[in-house]
Amino acid sequence: MNQQKQKISEKIESIRDDLIELSHSIHKNPETSFNEYKTVAIIIDFLKKYGYDVQEKYCGIDTSFKAVIKGRENGPKISFLAEYDALRGIGHGCGHNIIATCAAGAFIGLAEIIKDYAGEISIIGTPAEEGGAGKVLLLDRGGFDNTEYALMMHPSSGGNNLVGRGGRAASSVTVSFKGKAAHSSVPSNGINALSAAISVFNQIDMVRPNFRIQDNINGIILEGGVASNIIPELSVCEFSIRAETMLRIKELITLVEECIARAESLTGAKAEIKVEPIYAERYPNMPMCEAFKCNMSELGVEMFYPDPTVLYGSSDIGNVSIKIPAIHDYLSITDDKTIQSHSSEYTKAAAMPQADDICIKGAKGLAMTGFDILESEEFRNTINEFHTRQVPEAYRK
């Protein structure tokens, strides 16, 4: 191993127990999107303990933060991204405690050598990945304006150490229909809000055969009446929308809005619509992915490129990857193929010894990849050229 990488790796190894404790503390205090107050306090205390200044409430977001260390002069700006939100009901079933720990470890590891290099490294706390799109808010507020390269990992399962995996674009639409209650013996005295909701589902199903392969709209009814002898006055439903690109998501949102408008005019119920921010599709920076893969291989973890036919999920790292070169590669925390993320079994796995080991290896791999970027201008040019070619023209302003 390269001498500097050895030094970085040894630094991370020397704080192994502390990093694992950090992961476990986050795991024990699961907090959902934008409510990660205790978690952020834990991470900030950890960074301060190692002597780093932390900018709290970064970009005016209560549960975001940033810490920066500068090198000997100006140069490439590398950020390690920490996620730390949990899932309602099942805690850290997406293993974001591991993401936060890897980012903190990578930051401290690379800090070990930054003084000898031009550039700066940072850790950015990115809240609300599971809902609320914290990174989209950070992007809107300039939170990534001082980042040229964004690096993070994500835990996976079943031995799926996947590098360069993409992600689909996604959003969700919530609609409340307001009707008028009436005795069910005389339905004409009321306005049936549930009928309006059902009509939206039926209309979407009518056009479903025309969907593209990656298009998907899945709906649930959150409220649909209180008693069967009352004409429902209120209905609320929520639709998760996925597609290949953000541009296609916009078209599907319009489609849902049109279905809602027709349901309104058919039933007389009035709709109120809330559209969530769009999680963009992901553009993994392949030169950076390849470097991460090589570094993980040196650490004894073999990574693979994914099956392109599999339909993947979504993350707000996609929006970041449109703006700057980014990686979001997957390290498996359990060999058990039956354990799926977003389950209580996965929550348990996220604080088991195999996951703890990934906290350390992931931190090392990310820090070593950060080092590759710091060290070589030629590598940076390759990364930047790839990014320019990869991101579609439509996203460039």
Ligand SMILES: [Zn+2]
């Ligand atoms: Zn998740």
Ligand SMILES: [Zn+2]
């Ligand atoms: Zn996740």
